[in-house]
Amino acid sequence: MRIKVDRTRCTGCRLCTQICAIQNYGEINPKKAALRIEAKFPEPGQYRPFVCTQCGKCAEVCPENAITRNDIGAYVVDKSLCTNCEACVPVCPVGVVFQHPDLDHVIICTFCMKCTELCSTGAIVKWDKAPAAKSEAAPEAEA
């Protein structure tokens, strides 16, 4: 299971970042979301969603072994082990490991899929299919 992104469909509404923080932190605060939308304006006029691709690089560099894979295949942070040391932040190839001034641990996608449920344009969708070929691997998500 992965999250597939179609950039051409994103409208920049940030409903995904809202529901992400509500679901995972019980707070209305898009800065606590585990995904991000880049806006490229005025030119070329494009939104670029970035979501976790489950590459596992954050887990590889974690000195505390605080990031492990759970039973649905998501890399999750053990908040009691995470020291917020930042090692995982720069290694994320799509920039979706976050820190927040309120929190003593990093924010990483839990694969709750709430963003895919509420995205109304098909920009972020749940993708159950296992990648068969490189060209099909979570299109655009790695960009």
Add this chain to the structure above:
Amino acid sequence: MANGLAGTTLRVNLKTGAVRRLPTDEALFRRWHGGRGVTAKLIYDEVPRDADPLGPQNIFILNAGVMSGAFIPAGSKVSFGSVSPLTNGHGDSNMGGHLGPALKFAGYDLVVFEDSAPRPVYLVIDDDRVELRDASKIWGMKSLDCEKAIKDELGEDFEVATIGPAGENGVLFSCITHDFGRQAGRTGQGAVMGSKRLKAICVRGTKSLRVHDLPALKKQVTEIILRTQKHPNMEPWQKYGTAFFIRWSNDNAVLPTYNFQTTHYENTDKIDGDQLVHKILVTHKACFGCWMNCGKYTKAVVPGKPAVYLEGPEYETGALCGANLGMKDIHHVAYINWLLDNLGMDSMSGGGVVAFGMECFERGLITEADLEGHALRWGEVDDVEHFLDMVAHRRGIGDWFAGGTKRAAQKIGKGSEKFAMQVKGQEMSGYDGRWAPGMLLSYMTADIGAHHNRSWTITVDMAEGRERVEGRAKIVIYLQHIRPLFDTWCICRLFWGELDITPEEIVESLNHITGWGVGVDECLRTSEMIWNLNRCHYLERNRADGRTFDYPPARSWEDKIPSGPGKGKGLTREQIEQMLDDYYDERGWDRRGNPTRELLEDLGLGDAADNLEKIGLLGEPLPGGIPKVRGEKYKPKAF
């Protein structure tokens, strides 16, 4: 606070540079429901009645209300307010985008700017850090260019609102621009910003917004999202935004064409929503928390000019800068939209002003000698570009038009007042009311001058009879109460109008956010209170019976529609007088258009009654007393 309020109000004195942090007045927000209600009350209480709207005694307000930023359909709005230089009454204007939520997430509900800065400044809010910065390097820049320059310096995650040269130069219909295409266009709020030498407002916030019952709000709004995703109107709205309505307006004889001379445009198929989607669309664009994405980001290419990026043209701009100017190419309409956005002028009033200038030129009331050797002809984009440059910089007769059509007509004379399409100094929206009497009455009586967001009745007029005026006043009053409520709460009203979210559902969300436990009727009553306060404010500033300000230009009754499906249709002066009589009766005002003490005291506005009495403008008591209920519930059909 767990009530939708961030908790802090900023008072920024632009003259001294002092920034005061005050706890947000919860009682004030509760009584006036935030947004434009709080703004109306503050302006009424704090701005002297003889203060120049462009002078230091006016205040300028940035207000995120109680619902902006919350998990709510299109909780994206921010409301600006001050005494309007265009109408000389209460002025407010709102925009979507992301600025209102950012203000909440930074920890603020309200920013009140006092006095005027000695030198150009811009305000930067970065959570707890609030500072006025020197704007000398960005003063003079165009709106969109300025937003880009600020984002390049501060970072992409700052939300930025700017004014352009028009606002700096005191063009009375100047707008505020944000998110590369969202505008607070109406009532000249950009001119007030310019008069205070406030070039831009930049906000970044990382805090959480606390609400009364988040689990209940999450459950309710999630259900609404999943339900409305399947609504039949969703697909056309997502695809076209409001632009698909150009054709509908033309087919139904309300599309303003050639400065409201007729309501049928022979080139509609060259400027309508299909043209936008197929020829100039770059990407769909949404405001914060909105899954309707009515924003259309586009690229206009006009031979001999640089390609330009803009948001729009949405319906109002498409009508007023398209058919109303005789444009025959969607690229041309979009290019004019971009010119107005970047110069920092409202594209609704801007379209109205250019159309008025074109009709004056056609009639020989202004000539090429007045226009620095240029013409001003229907459908000619080069003519428009030169004329707008004269207006934005107030060169020559551009200065006359910089005051809007009403003031320009006063300068030009020769009968031009008849076709200056405005009420109270503000230009009409993109609907001709001659065969839609409720729409005309809506323009005539709106508290901020002719603007459709207070009341829109085209489908009501079609359902109830387009030649009948009887019974229309009650419906207009209801709409004047419910539609501005969305601006008061700082959310978008389109989910109510187009996707059938009920007022009860929205008030349920309001209660989940605020914990107020209110019902729809109480909210409507609050809206009525705001409406009447603004009426009193207008009378106190302009010192004459209200009725004298409520007339549309004479074209509205002297000229019948000359072509198209509405050919020969039109209202008489007697019908217009009858609508006003009905309207005042239904509102609990006297026939001079002045609110009565009985009504004002019923709404808790006894002080305003005292103020009107002192200047001889309090309404005479009504023989049968005021109506118990003002307005009649009506849901116009979605289009």
